Every structure is written in structure tokens, then in C-alpha cells.
Amino acid sequence: MAASIDPNRKLVAPEFDLNEDQLAVFTATMDTFIAKLNDKEVQELTEQLCGQPNSIHTAEEIKEFAQHSNSSLNNWPIVKAFLNRALAADKRQELAMILTLLSLRPGSFLLTGHYQRFQDLTRQEREQVVLKWKNSYIPQLRLLYKMFFSTTCHPTYGARDSGLHRGMQYPGTGVAEPEDKPAPKERFSLLNYDDLVPQVKFDAIVIGSGAGGGVTASELAKAGKSVLVIDKGKYYHEDDMELLESTGFANMYEYGGFFSSYEGSMNILAGSVFGGGTTVNWSASLKLQHFVREEWARQGLTHFISPKFARDLDRVFERIGASTAGIKHNGANSLLIKGCQELGYHSADLHQNTDGKSHECNFCFTGCKDGIKNGTMNSWLRDAKDHGAKFLDRSKVTRVLIEKGRAVGVEVIVHYDKKVTIRADQVVVAASSLHTPGILQRSGLTNKNIGQNLRLHPCSISFGFFDENVDCFKGSIMTAVSNVAENVDSEGYGAKIEVPCLHPGSYSTVLPWRGAAHHKSLMLRYRKCAPMLILSRDKDSKGVVRSDANGNMVVDFELSNHDRQSILEGIERSLKILCAAGARELHTGQFGVDPFAFQAGEESRVDNPRFVEWLDKVRKYGLPQDGAGIFCAHQMGTCRMGVSPKMSVVKPTGETWEVKNLFVSDASLFPTASGVNPMVTTEALALHVADSIIKQSAGTSASKL
Known part of the structure; x- marks a missing residue:
């Protein structure tokens, strides 16, 4: 089967195709979760809703909504696209195996208690099977329910112009522009492959454009360094953004929206777009609380109770315009x-x-x-641009180039098409707590803490x-x-x-x-x-x-x-x-x-x-x-900062213990969970890392925490 890569090149796996029997089972599961209701169910639903105080539905609207099933909405292509974005290769194989089992009498008996194929059961029988999975004492069966439920309902109800939205009285986009909407901002100018060959060199390369990378790039550029910012996500100007749940998730998030931890117990949402999580977060701006600052200081990181860190928190609030005034x-x-x-x-x-x-x-x-x-696109990255920084989107850094124990550049696949090497005196990895560990490991770093301690x-x-x-x-x-x-x-x-x-x-x-x-x-x-x-x-x-x-x-x-x-x-x-x-x-x-x-x-x-x-x-x-x-x-902590390589990945300055001039500057530095939305803490910590880089470049001893 051909390899499938989602629109933002975040997941590589075989195309998810089903044979006739597997598709029949999956269709039956979808029509179990989103089913055409019978006359008795429609009547009960009408009596329930029309009899409520402040009822907002007519009987005809309820009947119309009740008639929809997944099949009547012709949603298999939408669900299939969701699966191709969200499931890695081995998970697709697991799902295909389960569908095969359910399409065979012995397998169906094992998983359902019925000696009929799952697709041959009545809707009521299928519904009872799913409810038994949901309430089973066996975690694997509860997980089976979760998988079928989420892969059916999320893409179906979230689809553009879904036939289900009318019954929900959901208006879709329909958001009026604010009276004080700012004038459209100038588009970022982005590099392409031809701009990078023959080989070019920068003072600093920053991998990632979110809360950590955006701030670090801004500070280094303002210090006079030539800076290149590389992000694997796509750049969307405000005029390019669509106010739609389905396209927003597909275009701007890891694996096209919520994806599961390997064992399936945790659903994870993480931005993957130019500007990182600051482009898609919910505007919440919270400072790190005193007891967490003290907890980190007890680990030897006394910077977090210093006046400098307090000033950096205030500086972040000022730059991003954090306020309660317009709420x-x-x-x-x-x-x-x-x-x-x-x-x-x-x-x-x-x-x-x-x-x-x-x-x-x-x-x-x-x-x-x-x-x-004021995500990084409208703040720190604008500052970096004004001071000469360059930007490259839709490009994956495969590894950091290391010579004689020093970072000297990166190897990158530009626009997921052509590989180039780009030289730099310093490399800053700010690719998020999910991707910074992989970059360090592909670059040859062996610290046992890399990828551990995820919060x-x-x-x-x-x-x-x-x-x-x-x-x-x-x-x-x-x-x-x-x-x-x-x-x-x-x-x-x-x-x-x-x-x-x-x-x-x-x-x-x-x-x-x-x-x-x-x-x-x-x-x-x-x-x-x-x-x-x-x-x-x-x-x-x-x-x-x-x-x-x-x-x-x-x-x-x-x-x-x-x-x-x-x-x-x-x-x-x-x-x-x-x-x-x-x-x-x-x-x-x-x-x-x-x-x-x-x-x-x-x-x-x-x-x-x-x-x-x-x-x-x-x-x-x-x-x-x-x-x-x-x-x-929120993802934090996979390359945590500390005072010893036995317990941490980077020094108190943000520089890795193993490689000179290789820094980390994102939420993966957090020693423990922040306990608050991590954007402001990440940006304040990035100010400190940038400060350390600038001082080191000037030949002075970087301040210690």
C-alpha cells in the first residue's frame, strides 16, 4: 500500500483501506453510535424535549434529527480521512484485525457473545454489545468502545456543514468581526529550497516557533544575531484561517486533532502550526504559582525565585498584552x-x-x-522579523549536526521534499515536549532522561x-x-x-x-x-x-x-x-x-x-x-532542566549536558508540571535561555541559576 502523510506531514503510515467485510463491520459500528431512531424512540425524544421549560425545538425538527444515521450522511470518507490522520501504522493494523474478528462468527462470539457476525446483528443487539464494552471490567473492551465511539462521532459531528448541525441549532462560523479589529498584518516572508542552496550559515537556528522558539528567536535577533526559525507546521496568515472545527483540527494540530497515547488511556491535543500552541490556544495567560517556583528552586534551580524571573514574567505579560480589561x-x-x-x-x-x-x-x-x-505570530516573531530573522515552514529537522562535541547546524527536509544542511554557530531546539526529544536522540544524544518525565x-x-x-x-x-x-x-x-x-x-x-x-x-x-x-x-x-x-x-x-x-x-x-x-x-x-x-x-x-x-x-x-x-x-517536561546530567537533560542555562552550543528552549525544560496553562512560564523561561546564549556568545560566563 502507498504511504500516507497527512496535509502537514505529521504522520507516515500505510493508507488505511478496508476490505468488504471489514468495511461492513465498521459501517455497522458507525450506524450504532449515530443511528436512525425508531418511531417509539422519536416519540419519547419529542415528549422529553418539547415538554422541557424553554423548549427550543419543534416536533418536526426532532424527527428530522432522529432520522439521521452515519450511513445516511455518507460520512465514511470523512471518517477514513480522520483515521488516516490519527492512527499510526500499528494501530491501524490492530483496528483492521479487530474488524476482521468481528466479521467472522467465532471472532464475533468472542467479542460480543453472539454467534452472528457483528454486521448481521440488529441495531438493538449491537447497541447492547457496545454498552457491555463500555461498562466491562476488562479495560481492553472499554478501550474498544472508546476507539469506535471517538472515531465515529468526532469527525461526523465536526464535519463542515454536517446535516446534524441544524438539529443542534449550531450556527457554524457566523462570527461577526469586532469593531476594533486590527488592520491586517503583513504576511511573513518565508524561505524556500532555492534560498538555502548553495549552503548558507546563520548565527543561530531555532527549531520551533511557539512560546519557546518565538521568544528565543526574538531575543537573539534583537541582540544582532542572524537567526533562522524552522517549523514543521504550516504558516497561516489571519486571512487564510477558517473558522471551522474540522479544518482547524486537520490543519493545525498533531495528527489532525486529538490522538491517543499508545495504550489508549489519554487523548492528546497539541498544536502543530507556525506559532505552535500559541496560535491555537485559548488565550489563557497565567503566571507560574509561588509553590511551583519554590518547588523548582528546591531542585537547585534558584532562578525561579529570583527577581529576574519575576521581571521576566512581567515582561511576558506586557509583550503579549495579558489583561482582564476586555473580558x-x-x-x-x-x-x-x-x-x-x-x-x-x-x-x-x-x-x-x-x-x-x-x-x-x-x-x-x-x-x-x-x-x-497575541500568539508568537503577532508578537515575538514580529519582533524577530523586524530585526532580520528568516523563517522556514513545513520543514522537518531530521538531526542537529555535531562536530567535536559542538552543534554546528542542522539537517532539514525542506517542505518535506528536499534535504539540505544549514550551518549555524548555535542551535536551539524548541520543537515542543513531544518533538524536542526525538530531534536530540536522532542527533546522537544519549542522556537517559531524554523523552522521560512527561507531564x-x-x-x-x-x-x-x-x-x-x-x-x-x-x-x-x-x-x-x-x-x-x-x-x-x-x-x-x-x-x-x-x-x-x-x-x-x-x-x-x-x-x-x-x-x-x-x-x-x-x-x-x-x-x-x-x-x-x-x-x-x-x-x-x-x-x-x-x-x-x-x-x-x-x-x-x-x-x-x-x-x-x-x-x-x-x-x-x-x-x-x-x-x-x-x-x-x-x-x-x-x-x-x-x-x-x-x-x-x-x-x-x-x-x-x-x-x-x-x-x-x-x-x-x-x-x-x-x-x-x-x-x-499541555505537554511538559521531556527534556527537563536540572543541576546534574543524572537527573536532567540540560544545564540551568538551557544548554544540553552532552553538546556545546546546543540549547533547549520550550516547555520540555519544566522540572515538574507547571499546574497552570504553560504559555507564560515557557516564554519567561525562554527569555532566560536566550539571555544565557547571548552572554555565552559574548564570551562571558552565563549567569547560573
Whole structure:
């Protein structure tokens, strides 16, 4: 089979093709999760929704939505494209093997208990099989449910102009431009292959253009160095960005959106675009908290409690325009604040990197089309450009060139087509916590800590359904935070509660599936839902980044009991917040915990005995392996900084222990998890690394931490 590479050249694997029997099984699974409902189910759904306070649907709209199935939407090409982006070669082989087993009577009996082929079962029989997988005591069967569910619903509900959007009353793009939208910025001028041959040389090459690489490139260029910034992602000017969930994920993220850790327990979201995560993040700008700074200082990294680091944090805030001045809370963020106020819990406005301007864009995770968010493209990289830096996108650095123990340049595949070598006096690897380890290892570095100590801020989501419309997809997408679940006792459990922005594809997969009719009822109540994000600070989970046989990045992650408890503490607090804010029905991401609903005429109260009893069930079920939806959007720590090569990859200056003039400058430097959205910390740390490089270049002793 021909090799398949996604549009941004992030995954190389054989094209995912299925034979007739395998496709029949996969079609049957898709039509199980998104099914045409029968007359009885349609009637029950109509009575349920049309009888609710502030009902927003007519009976005809509900009937139309209920008739859709995956097959009726002709969505196999969309799902196939999603699989080609998201699954590595061995995972595709595993999926093909499972589909083959289900297409044979003996295999179907083994996995379903039925001696009929899976595709020959009735819809009701298939539904019961899937529910048994979801609630099985065997983690591998729960994982099977998760795989089929996510690969069906996310691409189908997230598709451009999906026929399902009308029933959800989802408007798609339709975002009005702000009155104070900045004038379009000048496009970056990008190099191509001909600009790099015959061989050219720079003072410094920076690999990566995100929070670490963008800041480092800016500082080195302002110091008078000739700088080249290389990024494997594509450059999108604001005018090129599309306010669409499907294309945003496909074009701007690793593996085209959420991808799974190798064992499947963690879904990971990571930017892969010019500007890195700062192009697609949710504008949240938080400084590193005092107890984490002190924790890092206790490891010998005293810079983190120095006045210089404090000034660098302030400098980052100033350059990116971090402010709460223009914040306008959308429906879900307002409910977080209301619930916290009712309970006396902590809540605060989140600083946004928007220069104090109101930014009700709905779509910052697909890039800031308004040009208001100050990611590196609109700040540090502009500074670098103004001081002569050059830029190369869609190009993969295969290795750093090393001679006599010193970095002297890089080998790069320009536009994934032609290989060249580019010389430099210094090389800075800022390719993210997911890719910096691979570059160092391909370059011959052998430090045992490379790729180890991965931290992810594991997250879960709780949901409250309200009588009134919430419209969590509208407005500024993250503007409030609560620390109520942080360090709640002597065990050091830690989690923050924030508000996610959920467009249809993401929304469809974060709520556990409890049958086709039940899932469709939740999708029809999309506008009534307020999600709460629990972001934990992982402390002793086991995380590793490595490469597979094809050179693709792979994540291994095992969530520890301590970190499970941190998430669980956050889930409990988030449910109380939603209840206090007036939610009539509450859900968690736990597969084995049914939703809770207040009865008609019953007040939403946290001291309601039935609610208290339900919370006890939430705690007792916990977070069994593959028994809940766990995901992350922050990656840290795989090349951590330290005072000894026995425990770290780089020196306190950011220079690798093994190679001179080879520096790391991204979130992979973090000694432990930051506990807050890592952008501001990464940028402040990059200022320090750049400072160290400049001082070393000048022949002075770099300041020690």
C-alpha cells in the first residue's frame, strides 16, 4: 500500500483501506453510535424535549434529527480521512484485525457473545454489545468502545456543514468581526529550497516557533544575531484561517486533532502550526504559582525565585498584552462564577493575551482570524522579523549536526521534499515536549532522561444542563478560573476548574455514550449545556515520549492513583459548582456513573439528599483505567532542566549536558508540571535561555541559576 502523510506531514503510515467485510463491520459500528431512531424512540425524544421549560425545538425538527444515521450522511470518507490522520501504522493494523474478528462468527462470539457476525446483528443487539464494552471490567473492551465511539462521532459531528448541525441549532462560523479589529498584518516572508542552496550559515537556528522558539528567536535577533526559525507546521496568515472545527483540527494540530497515547488511556491535543500552541490556544495567560517556583528552586534551580524571573514574567505579560480589561464572560464562564459565588468558592477572571480588547471569537482554537490574540505570530516573531530573522515552514529537522562535541547546524527536509544542511554557530531546539526529544536522540544524544518525565495536566469534563440556553460555543472561550480544588488537603492533590469551548465534534465525544437515542437527546440539548474543565497537576504519573518504527512520535502514559485522585477532587467540586449555578441535570465523564437529574419543581441544591448520595457514587466509582474520558492539551517536561546530567537533560542555562552550543528552549525544560496553562512560564523561561546564549556568545560566563 502507498504511504500516507497527512496535509502537514505529521504522520507516515500505510493508507488505511478496508476490505468488504471489514468495511461492513465498521459501517455497522458507525450506524450504532449515530443511528436512525425508531418511531417509539422519536416519540419519547419529542415528549422529553418539547415538554422541557424553554423548549427550543419543534416536533418536526426532532424527527428530522432522529432520522439521521452515519450511513445516511455518507460520512465514511470523512471518517477514513480522520483515521488516516490519527492512527499510526500499528494501530491501524490492530483496528483492521479487530474488524476482521468481528466479521467472522467465532471472532464475533468472542467479542460480543453472539454467534452472528457483528454486521448481521440488529441495531438493538449491537447497541447492547457496545454498552457491555463500555461498562466491562476488562479495560481492553472499554478501550474498544472508546476507539469506535471517538472515531465515529468526532469527525461526523465536526464535519463542515454536517446535516446534524441544524438539529443542534449550531450556527457554524457566523462570527461577526469586532469593531476594533486590527488592520491586517503583513504576511511573513518565508524561505524556500532555492534560498538555502548553495549552503548558507546563520548565527543561530531555532527549531520551533511557539512560546519557546518565538521568544528565543526574538531575543537573539534583537541582540544582532542572524537567526533562522524552522517549523514543521504550516504558516497561516489571519486571512487564510477558517473558522471551522474540522479544518482547524486537520490543519493545525498533531495528527489532525486529538490522538491517543499508545495504550489508549489519554487523548492528546497539541498544536502543530507556525506559532505552535500559541496560535491555537485559548488565550489563557497565567503566571507560574509561588509553590511551583519554590518547588523548582528546591531542585537547585534558584532562578525561579529570583527577581529576574519575576521581571521576566512581567515582561511576558506586557509583550503579549495579558489583561482582564476586555473580558466578557460567555454563558458557561458566567455560570462558573455564579456557582463559585453561591458556595463561597474561589473564582477569578483569567488574563487573556488580547491587549485588553474584547475577543468574542468562538474559534481561537483554530487560530485568531481577527488578529487580536497575541500568539508568537503577532508578537515575538514580529519582533524577530523586524530585526532580520528568516523563517522556514513545513520543514522537518531530521538531526542537529555535531562536530567535536559542538552543534554546528542542522539537517532539514525542506517542505518535506528536499534535504539540505544549514550551518549555524548555535542551535536551539524548541520543537515542543513531544518533538524536542526525538530531534536530540536522532542527533546522537544519549542522556537517559531524554523523552522521560512527561507531564500532561490530565483533564476531565463535567457537564450541567440548564433550563436556559448556555451556548458554550459562543463568545470568549476561556475567561474564568477557580482554584477551589487545588491543594485541598495534605496529600497535595491539585486541580483547577476552567471552562472549555466545545463545538459539535468535541462535544459529541466527551459525554459518555449510553445508547443512540440518549446520545441524540444530549446532542439536541447542546445549547443548554455548560461544561466545566478539571485541569489537574500531575505529579507521579509515568509519561514517556518515543518514536515508532516509522519515526512517528508516540506517547506512553500511565495515570497514577495520586493524580487520579486530583482529577476526582476536581470533578466533585465542579459538580457542586454546576448544581449551585442552577443545573437541572449533571453528568461526569465516568463511564459507569449515570447522570443525576433534579425532579420537576425540585430546587437545584448541593444539600439535596439524592444529590449528596449521587456524589458518593461519583467518588466510589473513581477513575478506573479506560473507564472515563481523560485528555490533555499541555505537554511538559521531556527534556527537563536540572543541576546534574543524572537527573536532567540540560544545564540551568538551557544548554544540553552532552553538546556545546546546543540549547533547549520550550516547555520540555519544566522540572515538574507547571499546574497552570504553560504559555507564560515557557516564554519567561525562554527569555532566560536566550539571555544565557547571548552572554555565552559574548564570551562571558552565563549567569547560573
